Each structure stands twice: as C-alpha cells, then as structure tokens.
Amino acid sequence: MAVKQFVVGSFQDEELLVPAVKKVRTVGYKLYDVFTPFPVHGLDAAMGLRQTALHTAGFIYGALGTATALLGMSWIFVVSWPLDIGGKPHFPLPAFVPITFELTVLFSAVGTTLTFCWLNQIMPGVKKHIFHPRQADDRFVIAIEVTPRTNIEEVKQFLLNNGAEEVTVQTAEEGWWYGFFSRKEKYEQTNPQWSVQ
Amino acid sequence: MLHYESTVREPLINGSKDYHQVTEDIISPIEKKPGKLWWIALGFSLTMLLFGVWSVFWETYWGIGVWGENRTVGWAWDITNFVWWVGIGHAGTLISAILLLFRQGWRTGVNRAAEAMTIFAVLCAGQFPVWHMGRVWLAFFILPYPNSRGPLWVNFNSPLLWDVFAVSTYLTVSILFWYSGLIPDVATLRDRAKKKFAKFFYGLCSFGWRGTAKEWQRLEALALLLAGLSTPLVLSVHSVVSMDFATSVIPGWHETIFPPYFVAGAIFSGFAMVQTLLIITRRILHLEEYVTLGHIEAMNKIIMLTGGIVAMAYITELFIAWYSNVVYEQGAFWWRILGPYWWAYIILITCNVAAPQLFWFKKLRRNIPFTFVMSIVVNIGMWFERFVIIVLSLYHDFMPSAWVYYSPRWPELGFYIGTFGLFFTCYLLFAKYFPVIAVWEIRSVLKRSGESYKQQMVAIEQKTTEAFIQEVQHEHAVVAH
Numbered sequence: 304m305a306v307k308q309f310v311v312g313s314f315q316d317e318e319l320l321v322p323a324v325k326k327v328r329t330v331g332y333k334l335y336d337v338f339t340p341f342p343v344h345g346l347d348a349a350m351g352l353r354q355t356a357l358h359t360a361g362f363i364y365g366a367l368g369t370a371t372a373l374l375g376m377s378w379i380f381v382v383s384w385p386l387d388i389g390g391k392p393h394f395p396l397p398a399f400v401p402i403t404f405e406l407t408v409l410f411s412a413v414g415t416t417l418t419f420c421w422l423n424q425i426m427p428g429v430k431k432h433i434f435h436p437r438q439a440d441d442r443f444v445i446a447i448e449v450t451p452r453t454n455i456e457e458v459k460q461f462l463l464n465n466g467a468e469e470v471t472v473q474t475a476e477e478g479w480w481y482g483f484f485s486r487k488e489k490y491e492q493t494n495p496q497w498s499v500q
Numbered sequence: 501m502l503h504y505e506s507t508v509r510e511p512l513i514n515g516s517k518d519y520h521q522v523t524e525d526i527i528s529p530i531e532k533k534p535g536k537l538w539w540i541a542l543g544f545s546l547t548m549l550l551f552g553v554w555s556v557f558w559e560t561y562w563g564i565g566v567w568g569e570n571r572t573v574g575w576a577w578d579i580t581n582f583v584w585w586v587g588i589g590h591a592g593t594l595i596s597a598i599l600l601l602f603r604q605g606w607r608t609g610v611n612r613a614a615e616a617m618t619i620f621a622v623l624c625a626g627q628f629p630v631w632h633m634g635r636v637w638l639a640f641f642i643l644p645y646p647n648s649r650g651p652l653w654v655n656f657n658s659p660l661l662w663d664v665f666a667v668s669t670y671l672t673v674s675i676l677f678w679y680s681g682l683i684p685d686v687a688t689l690r691d692r693a694k695k696k697f698a699k700f701f702y703g704l705c706s707f708g709w710r711g712t713a714k715e716w717q718r719l720e721a722l723a724l725l726l727a728g729l730s731t732p733l734v735l736s737v738h739s740v741v742s743m744d745f746a747t748s749v750i751p752g753w754h755e756t757i758f759p760p761y762f763v764a765g766a767i768f769s770g771f772a773m774v775q776t777l778l779i780i781t782r783r784i785l786h787l788e789e790y791v792t793l794g795h796i797e798a799m800n801k802i803i804m805l806t807g808g809i810v811a812m813a814y815i816t817e818l819f820i821a822w823y824s825n826v827v828y829e830q831g832a833f834w835w836r837i838l839g840p841y842w843w844a845y846i847i848l849i850t851c852n853v854a855a856p857q858l859f860w861f862k863k864l865r866r867n868i869p870f871t872f873v874m875s876i877v878v879n880i881g882m883w884f885e886r887f888v889i890i891v892l893s894l895y896h897d898f899m900p901s902a903w904v905y906y907s908p909r910w911p912e913l914g915f916y917i918g919t920f921g922l923f924f925t926c927y928l929l930f931a932k933y934f935p936v937i938a939v940w941e942i943r944s945v946l947k948r949s950g951e952s953y954k955q956q957m958v959a960i961e962q963k964t965t966e967a968f969i970q971e972v973q974h975e976h977a978v979v980a981h
Contacts, residue, residue, distance in 0.1 A: 340519060340688070341943040342716035350713055357721040361729075379644065379653045388657055401662040401740055408729045409669040416676045419722045420707070423715050425683070429708030439688040439711055441519035441943075479708055 307477050308449035309335055311434045312462030312470045313442045317343045319466035320443040324349045326465055327447065332458055335477070338434060338444040357422070361415040368410025372403040424479050432475035446473075505605075505948045507957050510794040512605055512945060516952035517789075519943050523688060526937050529785045530689065531698075534932055537784070545924035552918010555911040556631055564634045567912040572904045573894045577912045578628045580886040584769070585625035585919065586667065586741055587762070587882060589674075590734055591770025592618025596677060597730035600723065605949055606798050608941040609790050613781060613931075614774045615678040620926040621773070622671045624919035629663070631915065659743040666740040673733060677726045680719065683709045684940045738766045745889065752832035752893030757816055764809035768852070769882035771803050775875035777927065779868060781936055790937050793866050800865040803878060807856035810885075814853065828898070835896045836888060840905055848888050851881020 314320045321343065327334050328351060337350060347354075376399050380386070385393045420426060435444045445467070447458055459470045513522070534542075559566055569576055592614040599607040630639055642664050644654045654661050687709040690702035709715065739759035746758040755761075775796065782791040821833040837845050855877050864870050896903045930936070947953050960968065 336712045336714075338711050339713070339716065340523075340711060341684075341940040342720055343713075346713050347717050352714060352717065355714075355718045355721045357718055358725055361725045365729075375644075376656045380656060384651060384653055386653070386655075388655055391657060395657055398657040401659075401736065401743075402656060402665045404732070404736060405662075405665040405669040408733050409665075409672060412673045412676055412726055412729050415722060415725055416680060419680070419718055423709075423718060425707035425709055425715075427707055428704050430703065431708045431710055433691060433710065436691055437520075439684065439691050439709075440523045 305477055306474060307335075308455075308472065308474050309434070310447045310449060310453075310455060310458040310462065310470065311473055312445045312447075312459075312465075312467030313435045313438070314445070314466055315442070315468050317346075317443055320445070321345055321349050323445060323462070323465040323467070326461075327445065330461065332453070332461070333448040333450055335446040335448040338438040338446070340439050340441060340443070343443070355422075357415060357419060360418045361411050364414030364418075365407045365411035367414070368407040369403055371410065372406035373399060376402065429479045431479045432473075432477070434473060434475075505954065505957070507954050507961060509949075510792070511951035511954050512609060512792065512794065512949035513942060514789040514792055514951045517946060517950055519946065522942050522946060523692075523939055526787065526790070526935050526939050526942070527685075527688060527692060530933060530935065531692070531694075538928065538932060542925065542928050545921050545928060548917050548921030549925055550918075550921070551914050552916075552921050555914025555918055556627075559631060559911045559915065560636060564632065566909060567915075568907060568909040570904055570906070572897055572902045573891055573906040575890050575894065576906055577887075577908045577916060578632045580883065580890050581916050581919065582625050582628035582632075583741055583762075583886045583890075584879075584883050585621045585628070585923075587738065587766035587769045587886075588773045588879070589618045589621035589625060589670070589770065590738060590763070590766035591774050592616070592621075593670075593674060593677070593730045593734040594767055594770065595774070596681075597727040597734065600727040601731060604798075605945050606795050608938060608945050609792070609795050610774065610778060610799070610937075611941070612678075612681070612938045613778055613936045614770075615674065615681075616930045616934075616936075617774060617777055617927065618674050618770075619671065619678060620923045620930075621770075622667065622674065623926070624923050626667060626671065627915075627919055627922075659740060659747050662740045663744060666737045670733060670737045673726065673730055677723075677730060680722055680726070681938055681941075682934060683707055684711060684719070685935045685938065687711065688939060689935070735763055738762045745893075750893050750897075751826070751828040752836070752889065754829075755817065755820070757813055757820075761810070761813035761817075764806045764813065765882060765885060768803060768806035768810055769879050771799050771806070772875040772878035772882070775799055775803075775871055776879070779872045779875070781931060785931070785936065787937060790942060793868075796868065796871055797862075797865045800859050800871060800874075803874075804856055804859040807852060807859075807878070811853040814849070831896070832893055836892045839892070839896060841888070841892050841895070844884050844888050844892065848881055848884040851877050852885060855881070 312323070314323065317339065320337070320339070324334070324337055324346065328349075334350065337346060339346065377394060380393050380395075434446050435442050438444045445462065447453075447462075449455060449458075449472075455472060459472070462470045517525075567576065567578065592611075595607050595614045596611045599611075630636060633639055642654060642661065644656075683706060686702050686706040690699065690706045693699040693702050739762065742758035742762035745753035746755055748754060778791050779796070782788050818833055821829045824830075835841075855874060858870075858874070859865050891906050895906055963971075
C-alpha cells in the first residue's frame with residue numbers, strides 16, 4: 304500500500320464537521336476520509352457516499368442457508384438413508400421448518416458479519432494509521448489527501464477557517480498492515496517509511 | 501441539525517455531560533486496577549465453578565445415576581436448569597434487537613451488559629444437555645455429518661435436534677451482534693491505552709477499527725440486519741425449547757400454548773436477571789447517570805407485562821385441563837397443586853403471579869432495593885416454573901406403582917452451582933475489561949436525550965406555536981439570503 308501525505312483537521316462538534324465536509328467537496332480538495340466517534344447521521348450524504356449493499360448480501364446468504372437446510376435434510380432423509388421413524392413420511396416438510404429457519408438465520412448472520420469485516424478491511428490484529436488520538440473519543444477528524452496539485456498551506460488555512468480546532472500534516476500508510484500497537488515504535492524504526500511525522 | 505426530543509420524556513443520561521465526559525465515566529474504571537471487592541467476587545465465582553467441575557467429573561465418572569434421576573423422573577434439575585438459563589438469555593437479544601427495531605432510546609444504556617449476560621447465560625445453559633448425555637465423549641453424534649456409522653444421520657423430526665440448531669445458532673448470532681457493537685468501544689480503549697499489554701490486547705480486539713464514515717454506515721446496516729434476524733430467532737429459540745415438551749404425549753407437557761408461554765416466561769426471567777446485574781454494576785462502577793431510574797422503571801414495566809402473560813398462561817393451562825375432560829390431563833394438574841409437591845406450586849404462584857403485581861405502584865417500580873429483591877424473587881419463581889413443568893408432570897405418571905418423589909443429590913446441585921460460577925466469572929471479567937455500557941451509542945443519543953441538552957429545549961417548548969413558526973421562518977429567510 305502507498306504511503307501518502309494528509310492534511311488532518313480535527314473538530315470539536317459534529318455540527319461544525321458536516322458543513323466543513325460539504326465545503327471540502329465543493330472546493331474540490333481530495334477528501335480521504337472522515338473519522339467520527341459515533342455514527343453522524345447525514346455525514347454519508349454530505350460525503351456523497353452511496354448506501355451500503357450489506358443488506359443484499361445478507362439476503363443472499365440467508366437464501367443460501369434456506370437452500371442448504373432444505374436440500375440437505377431432504378437428501379439425507381429421502382436419498383442417503385431413508386429411515387423409518389415410527390412410520391412417519393420420509394419427506395416431512397413441516398418438521399423441517401425449524402432447522403431451515405435456524406440455518407437461514409445462521410448463514411445470513413455469519414455471512415453478513417464476515418462481509419462486513421471484509422468490506423471494512425478489519426480483522427483481529429489489523430493495524431491502521433490513527434489520525435487523531437481522540438478520534439474515537441470526542442474529536443471529529445477530516446483527512447484530506449495531498450496530491451501534487453495541493454497547496455498544503457491553503458488547505459490548512461481552509462480547515463481552520465471552517466472551524467477546525469487543530470490542523471496537522473501527517474505522512475502515513477493509507478492501507479492496513481499486520482502489527483501490534485504495543486510495538487509501534489519498534490515497528491516504525493524498522494519501517495521508517497511508515498512512521499508518522 | 502436540530503436534535504429535538506420533548507422534555508416530557510425523561511432524560512436517558514443525567515447530569516451535564518459532553519462526549520469526553522461520557523468516555524471518561526464509562527472507560528476509566530476499566531483502566532484502573534481491579535479493587536478488592538472484585539477479587540473477592542472473582543474468587544468466590546471461581547470456587548463455585550471449581551465445585552461445578554468436580555460435580556461434573558463425578559457425574560461423568562459414575563454416570564448420571566448419581567444425580568438422583570430414576571425411571572419415572574428422567575428429566576429433573578439438569579433440564580430445569582437448562583430451560584432456566586436459556587430463558588435468562590432471552591432478555592439481552594430482546595433489548596438489543598427488538599427494542600432497536602422499535603427505536604427505543606433507553607436500550608442504549610443497558611444493551612451491552614444485557615447482551616453479555618445473554619451470551620454467558622446461553623453458555624451455562626448449553627452445559628446441561630451436553631453433560632446430560634452421560635457418555636459425553638459421544639456428544640458429536642448430534643451433529644449431522646457423513647460418517648462411517650452407516651451413515652447414521654440424526655433425526656430431523658426431533659425437537660431435541662431442533663434445539664441443538666436453535667441454541668447453537670442463538671449463541672453464534674448473539675456473539676456476533678454483541679461483538680460487532682463492541683468493536684468501536686474497544687477502539688476507544690486501544691487509543692487510550694498506556695500500558696504495553698493493554699495496547700496489544702485492545703489493538704488485537706479492536707480489529708483496526710477507525711470509525712470512518714463508511715465503517716459506521718456498514719455497522720449500522722449490520723446492526724439493523726442482525727436485529728431483524730435476531731427478533732424471530734429469539735422467539736424461535738424458546739419456542740423450540742418448549743417443543744421439547746409440547747411434542748411429547750405427557751400430560752402437562754402436551755400443550756399448544758407452550759411456545760408463547762415459554763417465550764414470555766423467558767423474557768420475564770431475563771429482564772429480572774438484567775436488573776439483578778445492572779443494579780449492582782451501576783452502583784459499583786458509578787454509572788447511575790447512565791442506567792437511570794427511568795431505565796429501571798422501563799424494565800420493571802416489561803417484567804410486569806410478561807409476568808401478566810405468564811399468569812394468563814397458568815390460568816389457561818388449568819382451564820384447558822378442566823375443559824378438555826381428559827382424566828390424565830386433569831390428574832396431572834390435580835397432582836401439581838395438591839400432590840406432595842404442593843409447596844413448589846405455591847412458590848411458583850407467589851413469585852410469578854402475586855409478587856409482580858406490586859409493580860403497579862409507581863413508587864415501587866422506581867425503588868431500587870425493592871426492584872433488586874423482586875428481580876431475585878422472579879428468578880426463583882421462574883426456576884420453580886420449569887421445575888413444576890418438568891418434574892411435576894413426570895413424578896406421577898400413568899401407573900401408580902411407578903409414582904416417586906424426586907430429590908436431587910449433591911452432584912446435580914453442584915452442577916447448578918457450577919454454572920453460577922461460570923456465569924459470574926464471565927460477567928466479572930467482562931465488566932472489568934470491557935465497557936459495560938455502549939459508549940458510542942450513548943454519544944449518539946447524548947444531544948437528544950441528555951439532561952443538560954434537554955434543558956435547552958425548555959425555552960423552545962414554552963413558546964407559543966405562532967411565535968415558534970415565525971422564528972423558524974425568519975431563520976430560513978436569513979439562510980436563504
């Protein structure tokens with residue numbers, strides 16, 4: 304993954320953040336991402352993000368679960384080993400309902416959660432650059448990516464004018480990597496290109 | 501963005517807070533070293549757990565005969581305890597899923613602890629059917645997989661197998677729901693961590709979460725989807741548990757009202773357990789401002805409602821036994837009330853039907869010591885409900901020569917005590933090392949439902965409608981220019 308330079312502004316309130324995000328897009332700076340300590344409603348619209356398709360994935364996994372349960376049980380009871388249980392029919396559809404339902408839910412829940420992790424690129428032990436130490440506490444952070452055409456000073460001033468309490472310039476790895484937060488310093492010494500300036 | 505909620509509604513967060521204060525209040529107890537009380541409680545729980553392990557070892561070595569079961573009463577304390585623990589596990593999902601779908605803001609203060617309780621209760625519940633198998637090393641026979649025994653498949657017609665699927669699905673989905681909501685708070689812990697181990701541990705557990713707009717959007721979609729899946733799931737789990745009984749031909753078990761009756765009872769006992777745990781937790785961790793009297797009252801109302809449904813089920817059961825004209829059915833209920841176990845039925849009615857009626861008084865609903873006592877009374881009552889259903893339907897069976905009186909022996913008692921040990925050990929570890937309140941959810945309702953923010957609304961609410969409309973129109977006009 305690429306190491307990039309970012310202009311990072313932190314805000315104290317979401318009511319300052321959302322108008323600032325809208326302005327970043329109007330002015331045309333390259334908005335890398337916005338980090339908030341809780342879901343700010345209206346922020347995704349302000350950033351121009353589309354709605355997630357996670358629900359559709361959930362439906363597909365669920366349908367897969369239904370099919371697995373129904374086909375599996377039918378095959379076992381009818382084809383693989385037709386067992387006489389008290390003279391009951393070999394294909395007792397009503398008796399299949401509970402397990403079919405449970406497997407539908409199980410497949411959908413597990414599948415969607417794994418898709419959620421994959422889309423967000425999160426996993427145990429994954430490490431990503433933290434732009435502001437309090438971005439998961441009470442600060443709302445905008446990161447603007449520096450391109451060859453970006454005037455850093457101008458962007459800094461722009462963020463300050465729009466209510467940022469603090470603006471910094473950071474160089475960071477934009478993707479994720481494996482590592483331990485406890486060994487951050489050591490990690491950065493051996494990989495100087497990933498250290499934060 | 502106008503975060504507006506009428507002051508008629510009670511605030512969900514008391515006191516004057518900002519986002520950082522919320523984080524400090526909930527997270528800082530985790531960063532401190534555990535206190536003396538915590539160590540004592542943990543030691544006590546571990547002792548109970550060890551006693552349970554010893555009891556289970558004894559039972560596995562000698563066979564389940566050491567429990568006190570006999571040919572007439574083949575299901576006793578173990579299945580009673582299984583149903584009791586699974587029932588307790590229902591409140592967490594009800595709070596996190598059903599109240600999410602109903603957009604009940606008060607769930608934010610209690611959902612994390614309740615979901616954790618759900619998971620630990622289901623873990624405890626799962627022990628009982630597994631060890632009840634006797635030859636526990638053959639427990640994998642309940643899984644349907646191509647095998648060299650025929651292949652000998654499981655019986656998909658059996659509610660006991662449905663139970664395997666229902667309970668294991670429930671445990672899995674509860675863990676996913678709980679943990680996906682926990683990730684952002686673990687990220688907060690990670691960013692605040694000072695010590696080496698804490699940085700490593702919370703770094704590992706936070707999955708690299710940063711709280712980008714897209715991550716939040718997906719998390720909310722996931723929560724809604726899991727809530728939608730969990731809602732029918734939670735209703736199905738105890739329905740399936742009830743079918744273990746209802747599909748049999750034992751008088752006292754063979755009843756069509758069992759599924760809703762069991763589900764209501766489960767929520768009834770589950771909320772009682774949430775009360776027991778949260779009343780202690782909020783006191784020790786000083787979270788009275790987040791788990792307010794309003795939260796406790798709301799849960800007491802649910803206890804009252806579900807208690808009413810349970811009472812209705814008891815009456816229906818008795819009425820149908822009489823109305824059906826089936827002598828065996830009538831006999832089962834006759835022996836339930838007037839047989840040698842009359843005292844169990846009296847406890848059941850006192851705890852589950854009579855006692856919750858006191859919650860009609862608002863003063864008692866908002867009284868914390870009273871609620872605490874009631875939460876324990878309800879769980880005693882619900883344990884006896886399962887005991888009455890299971891043992892009291894079996895001990896006087898079709899042949900008077902086989903009638904017995906059942907009492908447990910120490911390994912069965914020890915097993916039950918052991919699951920308490922497991923439950924409290926898990927809860928203590930969770931409450932010490934993870935936030936018991938969903939911090940990010942509190943942040944997201946703070947401006948709408950926080951006490952100090954609501955007070956700003958008093959001025960607006962006191963205005964006349966005309967004055968308010970004029971003001972808003974004026975503001976819009978200014979913005980338009």
